[in-house]
Amino acid sequence: MTGLPLCFSELEAGYGGVSVLRKFRGTLRPGTLTALIGPNGSGKSTLLRTFAGLLPYKGSLTLGAGPEAREVSRIPRRELGRLVGMVPQQVRMTAPFTVYDAVALGRLPFQGTRAEDDRLILDAIARADLEHLLLRQVTRLSAGEAQRVLLATVLAQNPPVLLLDEPTSALDPGQTARVFALLRRLADSEKTVVAAVHDVNLAVAYADVFFALKRREDGISWISPAEAVEKLDGEVLERIYDTPFDSYVSGKGEKVWHVRIK
Numbered sequence: 001m002t003g004l005p006l007c008f009s010e011l012e013a014g015y016g017g018v019s020v021l022r023k024f025r026g027t028l029r030p031g032t033l034t035a036l037i038g039p040n041g042s043g044k045s046t047l048l049r050t051f052a053g054l055l056p057y058k059g060s061l062t063l064g065a066g067p068e069a070r071e072v073s074r075i076p077r078r079e080l081g082r083l084v085g086m087v088p089q090q091v092r093m094t095a096p097f098t099v100y101d102a103v104a105l106g107r108l109p110f111q112g113t114r115a116e117d118d119r120l121i122l123d124a125i126a127r128a129d130l131e132h133l134l135l136r137q138v139t140r141l142s143a144g145e146a147q148r149v150l151l152a153t154v155l156a157q158n159p160p161v162l163l164l165d166e167p168t169s170a171l172d173p174g175q176t177a178r179v180f181a182l183l184r185r186l187a188d189s190e191k192t193v194v195a196a197v198h199d200v201n202l203a204v205a206y207a208d209v210f211f212a213l214k215r216r217e218d219g220i221s222w223i224s225p226a227e228a229v230e231k232l233d234g235e236v237l238e239r240i241y242d243t244p245f246d247s248y249v250s251g252k253g254e255k256v257w258h259v260r261i262k
Helices: 042-051 077-083 101-105 114-127 143-157 173-188 201-207 232-241
Strands: 006-015 018-028 032-037 057-063 084-087 162-163 191-195 209-215 222-223 245-248 255-259
Touching: 006 042, 018 101, 018 222, 032 042, 032 173, 042 057, 042 084, 042 162, 042 191, 042 209, 057 222, 077 084, 084 143, 084 209, 101 114, 101 143, 114 143, 143 162, 143 173, 162 201, 173 191, 173 201, 209 232, 232 245, 232 255
Parallel strands: 032 191, 032 209, 084 162, 162 191
Antiparallel strands: 006 018, 006 057, 209 222, 245 255
16 A cells, blocks of 8 residues: 655644644655654654554644545544554563564454465565564564564554654664665655654665754744755754764765764
């Protein structure tokens, strides 16, 4: 299933009646890998949870284009589970499921045939590099392996929109590169892919568009500029993280960014 645009305008959301996000607006487009970047506590997870329909919100948040666009808050939960998949930050899995059974949870919103479900589950396990762990209990996995199980669960879901909250925080460099290459392929196949990312250089290497979040003095997060940043440079990064960055050119001629060492 190809992607669907996710459009938001005057979007506000938060916790306990306190807005963390205020007056956000923008569009997440199919065929695009969007990176959410910004310091800890800037609202990246809150924004992803809002996109996924997990938090109440004010303003407009629609899925789809033109006359077929629908307000996310009005889409039934089971149907929304077929349209939007989310990989949260690390979740401790305590039930003694096997990797296969855990990934199979991604098929719950659907009513497909057993053969179709099995094909999608095994394909997701292969793409997450978990084939050698197929029958291992998830409670016996390392943090990085468990994180890849969460990713595989959403891959089995095969939704038009994929939301990922720091999907490589527990992975080694090799696995991290493979996951981001996979996200790039998903975007290239016309999925709508959004990932919260702490590694600026990963964002530069793989993402098309950046939403930069930061907390203001009144405690409200904001996107700078109003919609999106198409290119990151030292000035933008310093404004986001309140610290200077220097650029270097790798042996392959690629520009990379590092926090300036004093």
